[in-house]
Amino acid sequence: MAISRRDFLKISAATVAAASLAPGTDAKVLQALTPQTAPMPAGETQIFHTVCPGAGDHQRCGVKVHVRDGRMVKVEADDFADPRYHKNACLRPLASMRWVYSPDRLKYPMKRVGNRGEGKWQRITWDEALDTIASKLTEIKNKYGEKAVHIRGSSSSTNGQLMRALPQRFSALWGPSVTKARGVIDANLPVATALVTGTVYGSVAHSPLDWRNSKLIVIWGENPAETDMRDMTHLLDARDAGAKLVLISPFFDPTAAKVDEFIPVFPATDAALALSLANVIIERGLYDEDFVSKFTNLPLLVRQDNKKFLRESDVTSGGDAKKYMLWDSKTNAAVAIGVGVNEIKGVTPTLLGSFTIGNFACKTAFQLLKERAAQYPPEKAATLTKVRTEQIKSFAAEYATTKPVYTKISHGSARTYQGPGIVRSQFYIAALTGNIGIPGGGIGYEGKDYEANLNTSAVSAPLEKSRAVTYTDTYSQYWTNVATGKGPYPIKAAILSNAAWVNYCGNSREWIEKIFPQLEFIAVCDPFMTATAQYADIVLPGQTQYERLDIDTALGTIRLCEKAIEPLYESRDNYELWTELGKRLGFGDYFKNTPEEYISMMLNSKDPTVAGITPPLTLERLKQAKYVRPNVPTTPYIAFRERKFPTPSGRMELYDERLIPFGEELPDFKEGYESPRTSPLASKYPLVFYTKKTRFNTQSQFRNVDWLLEISPEPILEINPADAAERGIKDGDVVKVFNDRGSCKVKTKFHDGMPPGVVNIPHGWFPNQFIQGFASDLCAPVTPPEKVDNPMSLVATAIDSAAGPGELLYDCLVEVAKA
């Protein structure tokens, strides 16, 4: 079903019908579906409104779909409900028509007849497929209990609230099964955000409209020109409005080309850079004293004996064990301060210093931070980060003396073992300079706006008490348990829809060799035969966004996702999959609604963002309007405007006593899982290996679209010419990239924007697109042999269920040699 690399290259090279080479493709179907070979359908053009199917970048831009004679003929950008947001659609949705009509689409259900991964399939009916799944689940439930089933309903590649809610509805009824289950990758950002601010990470960003109020925008560890392309429009607007743009990244990539200053930080050393910035800011007295005093926990006194905060009960009999202590510079005495209290009248907290209170030698947390930061003078940080000393000094001063500054962070610097510490240290700089809760300031992820709170639980939680659980162990611990058959959830079966683990979730060999063999049954529903589907026992042809009804709430817009075309072939979606399974497993009474009824249930929300819409929002009104602005303020969203933080201290938790047992109370620079500086492996594998995201894909989605393959035809290794010269490699040579975990063969592309010592194979390619091997075979393990789970996650998961360390994608060393 999957077409070979040679076939892909032929497509890109010029042959119109190369796709027809795909084995198993009905040539007539292909002809009918290929715009260039089929006559343009006659008849009226109908326009349907929905969201982009490429959700891996989380932007969920609105699109209009032109349909003629039941066939998609064009996709273009659709407006947002707030006209201040540009309509936006990048090359991916514009090319997505070719993805929908790709000859590679799975066309009917199949069951495996050979060994797993062997590629031998037999066509079956949906009824047989569903009956088989239902009986296998029952069998496994009887043998191992309900907990043995992993239900992975959707990934970020499935847009729409209904498609996400339905598998949750199923698992709520099924029993204590794992739904979200640390299948959530990229959890390091949520971990850090939850610890520092007490909130979920999605809520900390500002509206992109607010970026125009910034004087300085620091993009740190992201490449929005390719991966948050709508955000990039607003960053360019901010630059036109006078903001200076700075990029902190190892890579001179498309974003670097658009910024005013490039700060070339070596991979995974961002915490050293941040601490050095903090060092300069503190030493030069450039921090925002007022903000630090009132809204961070840095003025609080810390006991030197146990590193915990001094409590009132420590020094006064009958004192409040919850109250912290600070040192009043006016009276030269310790004063108690309650949780969430920002200031006490007449008291001026002392930020720096050591004090003895009763029997306790104490320092302010700020003093401890100062001492930690002092370990990273710019000269020392420069050797680690490879950023010039002068640039560290001048950038620190610029950050601290410019206001407001927005810091745009992302997964780029977080996808390492030390990711949570890196992100926490990024938050420190924004907090020290008082850039929190103010227009034009902030630190956050993708641009966001107030969102409508639909009543999704009406669909996802049909029972008063859901029987599903969100597993609270960490990502790698969870999968280690699965691989070793230990832990509270001995997973023996997995139902996955639109989740291509092997393609994008860390080391692929681990999935194939360690985790899948533990699973007695795997069913995959996906529009394509992904590398994961190849290891399934049953594959089901899934639909694309355009083939179903749904609803979305991105960027201050409630948008109906209309069904633009009839489902192709025998494809079905999450609605039919979970409804039909529910019926077969005895909870048919809960699966009697139509998609329209479910959407009406979601619209029936008591939340003022929806309930306050006038005239009241019904499905009928939404069908007319297509998109509606929720009842939300028109002023751009600004996180922490009230400067309230639901943390233990009620302040930004910059010193974190919950992490004392792990030596992480203050972030520090620590070496990662594999480091080119300290790992014994570095002598064998001296190069840091990246798999960067590009504009041609979201995760593995769209890597098989012929229009995109014309521009970016195959996996290549990006390498600095100096590194290549050392290895006798010429531009365009086929090379072997390898480490102890695996290897792959690709062509090289000389790239002066790659830092010496770092190589990259862009992310998301399918295994059969490589000359040999697969880039994910080299990646750091999903289930590492050593315990590398960052302990911070154990605290953070209690705050944000999405938290917990993700994969260690970029903590990976390789060597490259001419093939």
Add this chain to the structure above:
Amino acid sequence: MPKQYGMFIDLERCIGCHTCTIACKAENGTPIGVNWHKVLTIGGAHMDTPRGTYPNLTMDWLPVPCMHCQNPPCANVCPAAAITRRADGIVLIDKEKCIGCQYCVWACPYGVPQYNAAAGTVEKCTFCAHRVDQGQQPFCVDACSWGARIFGDLNDPNSEVVNAIARKHGKAMAPEQGTRPSVFYSKLVKA
């Protein structure tokens, strides 16, 4: 005064994303291997690679539609008189008349005309004349969500395109060729 349609491409806002190229493909239905629009990298030897030595680097992109020259060399060399310039300045190839000799491919200093081997004729960007005739913009302009493209009448001193060219010091490519292109760029550096 008759219209002279033209385009301003703001290289300061171009992020090299190829959305224009894909938009062109979607709108005009060009086959695999034939692209009426392309985005070149002004930097290193490959797409999206910069010029210089790490970390002192520069990179820009050059989106290339047809320049719709006021003195079009392609039309001047066409032995079949298949290439004409409309009254509104849009330069079109008449596929019925084209004999596929590819003189125009050779004559165009911008590498614009594309030979379609399957059709045996040469094709190129039409400024989406079919849309322009209906009062719409070329689809690449509409699809550029980054505000890097402005289309309009170069002969209208009040048009957005004329103002943008003046404000951003728009320059045409290879003016020494005497082609008088209708496409102007900001920040144009010699490739």
